Amino acid sequence: QSVLGILGGGQLARMLAIAAAPLGVKTLVVDSAADACAGQVAPLRLADWTDFAALEKFAAEVDVVTFDFENVPADTAHWLAERVAVFPNPRALAVAQDRLAEKTLFRECGLQTPAFEAVDTREDLERALAKVGVPSILKTRRLGYDGKGQFRIKQRSDADAAWETLGANAHGLILEAFVPFERELSVLAVRTRHGDFRVWPLTQNWHTDGVLSMSLAPAPEVGALQARAAALARTLAEQLDYVGVFALELFVKDGELLGNEMAPRVHNSGHWTIEGAITSQFENHVRAVLGLPLGDTSARGCSAMFNWIGELPDATPVLNSVDGHWHDYGKQSRPGRKVGHANVCAQDAKTLAARVAEIARALQRQDQAAPALQVL
Ligand code: ATP
Ligand code: MG
Ligand code: MG
Incomplete structure (x- = not known):
């Protein structure tokens, strides 16, 4: 019987486990949160995503590793990939973790994107605003979800407030044109x-x-x-x-x-x-x-x-x-x-x-x- 390891124990892991059962596939979930809801199997508790002692045991027990949570650190994904099959591969994960890398790849693949500029400093933000214009959205490059880590810039004078809210983000920012989509x-x-x-x-x-x-x-x-x-x-x-x-x-x-x-x-x-x-x-x-x-x-x-x-x-x-x-x-x-x-x-x-x-x-x-x- 195959064992599927899942990094992250949220509802996605739970629904993966439910789907895996009739295929005769067991699941083993790891998470650091006490209130993980994967439910089907008791999640293995990690101190955090660099708890390599616990991850070592996890890797030994599973045939394949996948993700419920896309923000598992790239180093952890690489470390696991040296020990067990990891799908999607760590490079795909790394690209999807970074809005700048992701949008750059979209364009390389022929998919247009809203206009965007990387922003690391307050001066960058002014330069980016001059290029991208308003309205636009300042987003953290990493770790945002459910609209978190975003600031909508309606006019140029919102730049200070946007910078005050997101400027300290250590992982860099991206300014995107706001798209009045259909x-x-x-x-x-x-x-x-x-x-x-x-x-x-x-x-x-x-x-x-x-x-x-x-x-x-x-x-x-x-x-x-x-x-x-x-x-x-x-x-x-x-x-x-x-x-x-x-x-x-x-x-x-x-x-x-x-x-x-x-x-x-x-x-x-x-x-x-x-x-x-x-x-x-x-x-x-x-x-x-x-x-x-x-x-x-x-x-x-x-x-x-x-x-x-x-x-x-x-x-x-x-x-x-x-x-x-x-x-x-x-x-x-x-x-x-x-x-x-x-x-x-x-x-x-x-x-x-x-x-x-x-x-x-x-x-x-x-x-x-x-x-x-x-x-x-
Ligand atoms: P998710 O939970 O989907 O991962 P997220 O925090 O990564 O969300 P986005 O998908 O970037 O955030 O944005 C959330 C929503 O905000 C989008 O689905 C869309 O409705 C709106 N939005 C984001 N970027 C833009 C944009 N450039 N122009 C117009 N609307 C946008
Ligand atoms: Mg997202
Ligand atoms: Mg989204």
């Missing part, structure tokens, strides 16, 4: 050790305060963007010799794709695939990193995902829905924390709209569902 999409893709490559249908996403709020898949009326996104994801994966699932977050502006960022792991915008696709992102990630054949990535119909942030609402309206599915991560409630999601599926968009509207009404979540209902 829509946000993501492409979930998977590549095996043998180079087999598949994508799921494009997902449309809506964020509130920088956190994913709703997803819809397949994204309606994408036309040629599906093939374009798939080709870009494939080029990127081949450049990085990527193995496993990743997500590429995209903006659509004037009908063209712009690259925002990539996540070197299974992704929140792919959670609909659990019940909404023939094979989920979690199952295909496990298959890919273990060298097993991939499953079909087609959608079964249409799906919507409600992301539950902070605390879980009442599950009843989702459970009462014909093809509604509840996912409780077993986490403590905390403002801004991702604590669960609900997938709602249907054979066609009209039926899905009715089910989503019904759930939103019952839970008083009309605001959350409104943008998705508008395009359904």
Whole structure:
């Protein structure tokens, strides 16, 4: 029986473990947090990501290592890769950890990006503002997630406040043009050790305060963007010799794709695939990193995902829905924390709209569902 080691014990590790079980794959999770929610197996506790004594034991017990958490230090990933197979490889991880390296690679792969400039000093910020213009967003190059580590610059006079907030960041900053996008999409893709490559249908996403709020898949009326996104994801994966699932977050502006960022792991915008696709992102990630054949990535119909942030609402309206599915991560409630999601599926968009509207009404979540209902 294979043992899959997972670095990080959040909900992604939990859902990977759930998907791994029927494949006869055991999982061993390591995390430094006491409240890791991976649940399926008792996580091995690390003091931190440089706790090499504990990592030594971990490496000895697993066949393959993968990630729930993309900010595992590059040195730790390299150290592990000398002892055991690590997928995705440490270089892919390192690129995805740094917004500057990531956007530079996007451009090399033919994916346009918002205008961007590296910022290390207050003078750099002025120079970057002169080039990129306003409105723009100052972001930390590393460690940001859920919109954290970002400052929106509406006018040049906001530069002082932006610098005061983020200037002390030791890992450097990036200034990006603010894109008044028509829509946000993501492409979930998977590549095996043998180079087999598949994508799921494009997902449309809506964020509130920088956190994913709703997803819809397949994204309606994408036309040629599906093939374009798939080709870009494939080029990127081949450049990085990527193995496993990743997500590429995209903006659509004037009908063209712009690259925002990539996540070197299974992704929140792919959670609909659990019940909404023939094979989920979690199952295909496990298959890919273990060298097993991939499953079909087609959608079964249409799906919507409600992301539950902070605390879980009442599950009843989702459970009462014909093809509604509840996912409780077993986490403590905390403002801004991702604590669960609900997938709602249907054979066609009209039926899905009715089910989503019904759930939103019952839970008083009309605001959350409104943008998705508008395009359904
Ligand atoms: P995640 O949780 O997805 O890792 P993150 O903290 O890495 O988030 P981003 O994906 O960079 O942050 O930004 C979060 C959201 O903010 C985006 O999905 C998008 O809605 C908005 N956003 C980010 N950058 C830009 C931009 N340059 N122009 C317009 N909107 C943007
Ligand atoms: Mg991110
Ligand atoms: Mg993002």
